[in-house]
Amino acid sequence: MSNTFLKSVIDFTKNVKTTGALYQTSKQIEKEICSKINAETKIIVEFGTGLGNITKRILDQMPADGKLYSFEVKAEFLEDVKDLIQDDRLVLINDGAQNFEKYVTEEVDCFISSIPVTLIPKEIVKSVIQKSYDALKNGNYFCQVLYSPFHKKKFSAVFEEVKIEKAASVPIGFIHHCRKIATR
Ligand SMILES: C[S@@+](CC[C@H](N)C(=O)[O-])C[C@H]1O[C@@H](n2cnc3c(N)ncnc32)[C@H](O)[C@@H]1O
Numbered sequence: 001m002s003n004t005f006l007k008s009v010i011d012f013t014k015n016v017k018t019t020g021a022l023y024q025t026s027k028q029i030e031k032e033i034c035s036k037i038n039a040e041t042k043i044i045v046e047f048g049t050g051l052g053n054i055t056k057r058i059l060d061q062m063p064a065d066g067k068l069y070s071f072e073v074k075a076e077f078l079e080d081v082k083d084l085i086q087d088d089r090l091v092l093i094n095d096g097a098q099n100f101e102k103y104v105t106e107e108v109d110c111f112i113s114s115i116p117v118t119l120i121p122k123e124i125v126k127s128v129i130q131k132s133y134d135a136l137k138n139g140n141y142f143c144q145v146l147y148s149p150f151h152k153k154k155f156s157a158v159f160e161e162v163k164i165e166k167a168a169s170v171p172i173g174f175i176h177h178c179r180k181i182a183t184r
Contacts, residue, residue, distance in 0.1 A: 028167040029173035029175065031057070032173070032175045033112055033173075033175050035165075041109040042062070042066040044068045045071070045135075046058060047111070047113040055068070067091065071093050097113065097128045098127060100132075108137065111136065113132075115128075133180055145174070145176075149164050149166075155176055162176055
């Protein structure tokens, strides 16, 4: 582990107000949040790259001809991710999830989000969820990890199906698998 990377790990846990995290995600959370990714999920959008833990797992599971757009507000995290992950399928974007449609013009096969929705203003969260629903392919998933199951309504107000899976890890993660099942 390089000194720069170690510094970023320390920054990550120090910046709780932005990261919403005392810890980086665990392997169990990574596995569960990526469980909807398969050979058909070619266009993927990630919100909250952090230090790239989930990003790596997404790349491992997605098809060779896929594309992953990953959004992160803290530029210094992205600098480390650029050193750690070299993959032509990955597009790193230093901007907020709320602006994703400026960069992503394709129909999206899957959203993977670990942004701290409980710390971000409600109107922004509402808009991110609605815009993600609109950009998502019908029948597909928006997956969000949270530390509690108490915010389900934010997602079920927009998505027709929301199922919560618990990853028994430290920290405990509640993965919200939100499915778009539009009938018209
Ligand atoms: C809980 S951390 C998760 C990081 C990483 N995915 C992991 O697995 O360890 C949340 C990340 O979201 C970033 N973030 C916060 N608000 C954001 C926003 N509006 N758009 C994109 N990223 C955001 C934080 O800077 C932080 O890196």
